Amino acid sequence: MEKITVKVHKKEKFYYNLMIVFTILLCIPGLLFLPYLLLVGIFILISTGLFIGYIKGSAVRVSKDQFSDLYDIVTDQCQKLAIKKAPEIYIVESGGLLNAMATKFVGANYLIIYSDLYEVILDGRKDIVEFIIAHELCHVKRNHVYKKMYVFPSLLVPFLAQAYSRACEYTCDSVGYTISPRGAVDGIKLLASGKRLYNKMDTKAYTKQIEITDSFWVWLSEKLSTHPHLSKRITPEMLRVNFNSFRYSDNKRTKIDTAKPEIQQINETTSEVQEVKTENKSKGDDHQRFMPKF
Numbered sequence: 706m707e708k709i710t711v712k713v714h715k716k717e718k719f720y721y722n723l724m725i726v727f728t729i730l731l732c733i734p735g736l737l738f739l740p741y742l743l744l745v746g747i748f749i750l751i752s753t754g755l756f757i758g759y760i761k762g763s764a765v766r767v768s769k770d771q772f773s774d775l776y777d778i779v780t781d782q783c784q785k786l787a788i789k790k791a792p793e794i795y796i797v798e799s800g801g802l803l804n805a806m807a808t809k810f811v812g813a814n815y816l817i818i819y820s821d822l823y824e825v826i827l828d829g830r831k832d833i834v835e836f837i838i839a840h841e842l843c844h845v846k847r848n849h850v851y852k853k854m855y856v857f858p859s860l861l862v863p864f865l866a867q868a869y870s871r872a873c874e875y876t877c878d879s880v881g882y883t884i885s886p887r888g889a890v891d892g893i894k895l896l897a898s899g900k901r902l903y904n905k906m907d908t909k910a911y912t913k914q915i916e917i918t919d920s921f922w923v924w925l926s927e928k929l930s931t932h933p934h935l936s937k938r939i940t941p942e943m944l945r946v947n948f949n950s951f952r953y954s955d956n957k958r959t960k961i962d963t964a965k966p967e968i969q970q971i972n973e974t975t976s977e978v979q980e981v982k983t984e985n986k987s988k989g990d991d992h993q994r995f996m997p998k999f
C-alpha cells in the first residue's frame with residue numbers, strides 16, 4: 706500500500722518554533738508560578754480523564770464487528786499514514802453536529818466520530834467521511850495534542866497558539882484532500898451548512914463571500930480562533946475536481962446538473978480555480994492586513 710507523505714504547512718513549523726522560543730523565555734519566571742501550573746495540569750488531566758471515561762462508558766466502540774465499514778476506513782488510512790497503532794474509535798450521539806475529533810489521554814489516541822457524520826456514509830457519501838477522518842488522523846500523525854502541551858507556557862502569548870492551531874488545520878486539510886480529493890470540498894461545505902443543504906451550495910459564491918463580508922471583526926474573529934474560516938479552507942487544488950457538476954457515491958457518480966453540457970461544466974470549474982488562485986495571490990494566504998505578521 707502506498708504511503709502518504711504529510712505535507713506540513715510552512716506556518717505550522719514557523720509558529721511552533723516561535724512557541725518553543727517563548728516557552729524557553731518564560732520558563733525561568735514561570736518557576737515562581739510552578740504550584741499554580743501544577744494545579745492547572747491536574748485539572749486538565751482530571752477533566753480529560755472524565756471525558757474519556759464518559760466516551761468509553763456511553764459511546765459505541767467501533768470494531769470489526771461494530772460499524773465495520775468505518776473501522777475499515779480508519780484502519781486503511783492508518784496504514785497509508787504509517788500510524789503504527791490505530792486509535793480507539795467511538796461513535797457518539799451528536800445532537801445534529803457534523804464533525805469528528807482526535808484526542809489523546811495517557812499515551813493512547815482516540816478518534817471520536819459524531820453519529821450524524823457517520824450517517825453521511827449511509828447517504829452514499831463515503832468520500833466526505835474519508836476526508837474528515839483523514840484530517841483527524843493527521844492530528845494523530847503529527848502529535849498535535851502533545852506538542853501543544855510541550856509548549857504550554859507560550860499559550861500566554863496573544864494570538865500565537867491560535868495561529869499555530871490554524872496552521873495545523875491547513876496541514877490536516879491537505880492530508881484529507883490527498884486521501885479523499887472527491888470529498889474535500891463537499892466535506893467543508895457539509896461542515897458549513899449541514900448534510901441537507903451542502904449539495905445545494907454554490908462553491909464559487911461561498912469562497913468569494915469573504916471578500917464581501919471582510920472587515921476588522923471578521924479578521925479578528927479568526928485570529929482569536931483555533932480554526933480558519935471555513936470559506937478559506939476550500940483551496941484551488943480542491944476545486945480542480947468538478948464538485949459542482951457531479952455528485953459522487955462509493956461505486957458510481959451521478960450527474961446533478963443535466964442542463965449544461967459536461968464540457969461547459971468543466972470549463973466553469975477551471976475558471977473558478979483560476980479566480981481563486983488570483984485572489985489568493987493578491988490577498989495572501991492568511992489575510993493578515995490589520996496586524997503585522999510575526
